Amino acid sequence: MSQIIALTNQKGGVGKTTSAVNLAASLAALDRRVLLVDLDPQGHASMGSGIDKHELDKSVLDVLLGDATATDTIMRDLPVKYDVLPGNGDLTAAEVELLDLDKRESCLTTALGSVAGKYDVVLIDCPPSLNMLTVNALTAADSVLIPLQCEFYALEGLSALLDTVEQIKQSINPDLAIAGILRTMYDKRTSLTREVDKQLRDFFGDALIKTTIPRNVKVAEAPSHGIPVTQYARFSRGSQAYRVLAKEMIRRLSL
Ligand SMILES: Nc1ncnc2c1ncn2[C@@H]1O[C@H](COP(=O)(O)OP(=O)(O)OP(=O)(O)O)[C@@H](O)[C@H]1O
Ligand SMILES: [Mg+2]
Numbered sequence: 001m002s003q004i005i006a007l008t009n010q011k012g013g014v015g016k017t018t019s020a021v022n023l024a025a026s027l028a029a030l031d032r033r034v035l036l037v038d039l040d041p042q043g044h045a046s047m048g049s050g051i052d053k054h055e056l057d058k059s060v061l062d063v064l065l066g067d068a069t070a071t072d073t074i075m076r077d078l079p080v081k082y083d084v085l086p087g088n089g090d091l092t093a094a095e096v097e098l099l100d101l102d103k104r105e106s107c108l109t110t111a112l113g114s115v116a117g118k119y120d121v122v123l124i125d126c127p128p129s130l131n132m133l134t135v136n137a138l139t140a141a142d143s144v145l146i147p148l149q150c151e152f153y154a155l156e157g158l159s160a161l162l163d164t165v166e167q168i169k170q171s172i173n174p175d176l177a178i179a180g181i182l183r184t185m186y187d188k189r190t191s192l193t194r195e196v197d198k199q200l201r202d203f204f205g206d207a208l209i210k211t212t213i214p215r216n217v218k219v220a221e222a223p224s225h226g227i228p229v230t231q232y233a234r235f236s237r238g239s240q241a242y243r244v245l246a247k248e249m250i251r252r253l254s255l
Contacts, residue, residue, distance in 0.1 A: 003253055004112065004122040005179050006141040011157050012128035015147040015184030018219060020125040021048040022239075023145075025228035026246035028081035032120040032255060035074065038087035039108070039133050041094075045125040046086040050079040050226035053088035060087045061094055064107040064136070070115045079227055083119075095132050105172060108136040121255055130164050138168045143179035143253065150183055150196040155203075178207050179253060182245070186212035209252075211245040214238060 007016045007023075017040070024036040037060060038045040043053035062068035063085065075084045098104040108124075116122055124137045138144065144165055148154045169176045181204050187193055200208050213219075216238030222229040229239045249255060 002116045002119045002122055003143070003255060004116060004124065004141045005143050005145050005253075006124040006126055006134075006137040007145045007147060008126040008134060008137065008161065009146050009148055009157070010128055010130045010134070010161060011148070011153075014149050014154075015182075015213065016128070017042075017044040017048060017125050018223075019145070019147045019182060019184060019213070019242075019245075020045050020123050021223075022219070022228045022230055022242035023246060023249065024049075024082045024121075024123050025080055025230045026242045027121055027249070027255065029230065029243070030246055030250065032250075033118065034082035035085060035115065035119045035122045036082055037085045037108075037112075037122060037124040037137075039091070039124055039137055040087060040127040041089050041091040042127070043086070043088040043091075044223065046084060046088065047226065048223040048228070049082075049084045051075060051084060051086050053086065056086055056088055056090075059090050060085045060111075061090045061097075063111045064094060065097060065101070066107075066110075070111050074115065080231070091127075091133065098132050098136075104132060105135050105139045108140040112140055130160065134164075135168065138165060138176060139173050141173070141176060143177040145179040145182060145249075147182045147184045149185050150187075150193040150200075152192060152196075154196055155199060178204075179249070180207055180209040182209045183212045185215040187215055188212070209245070209248060211241060211248045213241045213245065216241075 218233035218236035219238035222232035
């Protein structure tokens, strides 16, 4: 059975895309069949996987609108070891275009229905907002992985996100679970980090993922080469952390 995991946090720049790309690569390196869905108009997950977002014949938007199948739109011959359902700026129109559709929350669920079985894991990279695209991701997902930075404002938007998860659970996706809280760009030396750590542990308990991702320049450089850091600089601290994360996620979720 495939598991669908949405990487979500409406706060921008917390490491959603970086974690989606590198977790996809690390799970694939451990022989899991992985699909990465780029549900962000910024198209960064596509670009970070070696896809030119300006040259797409069709994108995940066409699939959401029922104008193309996921099978025909998924890109397989990439410089990475996982497949990608690509996205780009066309998704900016999704909010309006989806409005006209019946069951507009479930478009992604329907779209993935025919392909999810071909993969062990489907990772969805969400945009930095709680919009209809994110609602589609949370409706299609089995669980939510929440990347965050251990900074003073880290916890601020979290209650709005958890409220949204709760609403989706109560309305359309009762089994939606929290896959974990992932600390990114982590620097354990600062006292602020230790303080936020304590709050996260108290609030989330076991949902707090043990592996942390350090701030590492190789992680930031890799996307400009269109490959994950696990390929770009496989012995870097960032790369090693994402490999350890993949193993922890395999244990936690029985992937
Ligand atoms: N561990 C890390 N070390 C150094 N830089 C990082 C690390 N993780 C992410 N970054 C950098 O931080 C920036 C934001 O990361 P990323 O794009 O993954 O966040 P995001 O949550 O997907 O952002 P958005 O909300 O805009 O989609 C990027 O420039 C990325 O290269
Ligand atoms: Mg992103």
